[in-house]
Amino acid sequence: NAGVIQTPRHKVTGKGQEATLWCEPISGHSAVFWYRQTIVQGLEFLTYFRNQAPIDDSGMPKERFSAQMPNQSHSTLKIQSTQPQDSAVYLCASSLDRDREAERLFFGHGTKLSVL
């Protein structure tokens, strides 16, 4: 089991360009989460899917961020018109989401996004 897989590991974009980040959750996990990590803010929740359905996107900047989960084996986070303040490590996590004990989160290595 390779764990949660995120690609690419690093992405550099120019200001105004689009960035798409990919996440493959652990097989059998029904909950998928996206977080953003910066030195200043720490870990910020972005959005959450359960059984591919969007449950909570309260942490997503409304204008340029969107997330999808077209099938149970991958999720994408798309950032349109990237800005320097979007630079961060974007983390994907999954969990079994079946009972309280099984709700431990497993994180990927993250995608480090640098917007120049």
Next chain:
Amino acid sequence: EQQVQQSPASLVLQEAENAELQCSFSIFTNQVQWFYQRPGGRLVSLLYNPSGTKQSGRLTSTTVIKERRSSLHISSSQITDSGTYLCAMERTGYGSSGNKLIFGIGTLLSVKP
């Protein structure tokens, strides 16, 4: 407002010393997890401890829900324990969103030989 406060912000130990990390919450929660992150590494879940005391190897977590706090005790620290320890809580009664975890900024632990 930072909903999850962690202390100390950083801690330096000599190898074999014990460490006590603290976490407090501004609101009530029914789920607490402790995570570990090495620089450049992935976040790893250490302990899931909604209440009471749980142990895993040299790690012991004690959560007192009514006092809105949790602690992580690391016994006989090793150099390889160095890294950032993060506490996370789930907001209670957050509708159907279930497992939305709010994280603290973390405690940076450095264990010296």
